[in-house]
Amino acid sequence: MNKDTVLDKGYVIATILNVFFLLGLIFISHFENLYILILYVILMGINAIYLVVKVMNFKKNN
Numbered sequence: 714m715n716k717d718t719v720l721d722k723g724y725v726i727a728t729i730l731n732v733f734f735l736l737g738l739i740f741i742s743h744f745e746n747l748y749i750l751i752l753y754v755i756l757m758g759i760n761a762i763y764l765v766v767k768v769m770n771f772k773k774n775n
Contacts, residue, residue, distance in 0.1 A: 727764050734760060 734757045741753050 724764070724767055727760055727767070731757070731760050731764065 734753070738753065738757070741750060744750075
């Protein structure tokens with residue numbers, strides 16, 4: 714895999730997952746179960762942190 718590009722497989726998969734997580738949040742919030750919602754938001758946060766760290770590492774290397 715080319716190390717000069719930020720758009721590797723992990724980044725693309727994480728970005729697509731983030732979009733699905735945001736769309737799924739609409740349906741998850743209708744369950745009105747706070748425990749499921751908290752776990753879902755934590756999972757979204759972990760994915761978002763991964764994306765931010767990935768981009769920061771890319772910008773630091775350039």
